[in-house]
Amino acid sequence: MDNAENHLLERLPKALRKRFLALCNPFELVALSDLSVHGAPLSHAYFPRSGFIALVIDIETHPPLAVGMIGPESMLGAELVLGVAKTPWRAVVQGAGNCWRLEAHVLRKTMATMPELRELVQGSLMVRLHQQSLATACQRFHSVSERLARWLLMSQDRAQADRFHVTQDFIAQMLGVRRVGVSGAASEFQRRGLIEYHRGELTVLDRLGLQQAACNCYAADKRLLNELMPSGS
Numbered sequence: 001m002d003n004a005e006n007h008l009l010e011r012l013p014k015a016l017r018k019r020f021l022a023l024c025n026p027f028e029l030v031a032l033s034d035l036s037v038h039g040a041p042l043s044h045a046y047f048p049r050s051g052f053i054a055l056v057i058d059i060e061t062h063p064p065l066a067v068g069m070i071g072p073e074s075m076l077g078a079e080l081v082l083g084v085a086k087t088p089w090r091a092v093v094q095g096a097g098n099c100w101r102l103e104a105h106v107l108r109k110t111m112a113t114m115p116e117l118r119e120l121v122q123g124s125l126m127v128r129l130h131q132q133s134l135a136t137a138c139q140r141f142h143s144v145s146e147r148l149a150r151w152l153l154m155s156q157d158r159a160q161a162d163r164f165h166v167t168q169d170f171i172a173q174m175l176g177v178r179r180v181g182v183s184g185a186a187s188e189f190q191r192r193g194l195i196e197y198h199r200g201e202l203t204v205l206d207r208l209g210l211q212q213a214a215c216n217c218y219a220a221d222k223r224l225l226n227e228l229m230p231s232g233s
Contacts, residue, residue, distance in 0.1 A: 154221070
């Protein structure tokens with residue numbers, strides 16, 4: 001399959017992309033499955049074609065907290081460019097889909113001989129670090145409704161669709177808040193006609209309204225993504 005459908009890989013020159021994809025295997029992203037575990041060696045890198053992945057910090061005696069999100073715009077495993085074997089977070093599939101998967105040692109070896117790929121992976125890592133820094137500030141300074149709007153917009157971007165499956169329990173875990181807080185904010189968004197939610201199916205009805213409801217972290221994250229990881233052709 002020469003059409004990568006992963007925006008990061010699409011930025012590689014065609015010949016290099018074809019050579020790289022020959023090393024990869026198609027892999028299904030099953031919703032709620034863990035792709036990496038905190039403190040364990042990262043065995044593979046993942047390049048989503050559809051679906052998306054949440055990066056979660058698990059803290060003892062506290063709910064888990066999402067600190068990043070990865071979809072077709074990027075990859076899971078960018079830290080391998082640093083020679084790091086273990087990850088500080090858990091990667092869980094938030095939205096089902098499929099991806100290209102490559103063994104970690106093969107990616108490291110390929111980056112050593114393909115500087116164009118190494119540069120893209122470095123850019124992906126920079127975006128990730130910025131996203132996690134924003135998540136820390138967002139958790140501290142912004143309201144649940146602002147953070148929910150941001151999270152929904154990020155999910156919509158990576159799902160590449162207005163409708164996606166998600167439960168309020170899962171959203172609460174990702175935001176590190178109680179379910180009642182998410183329920184209240186989601187109900188208000190429904191009342192204002194921004195979203196529709198029924199039995200785990202969420203539909204974004206008014207994207208502009210959600211952007212206005214979100215904290216400025218969403219726009220800042222989007223700007224950096226466009227600067228460091230512009231869409232390829």
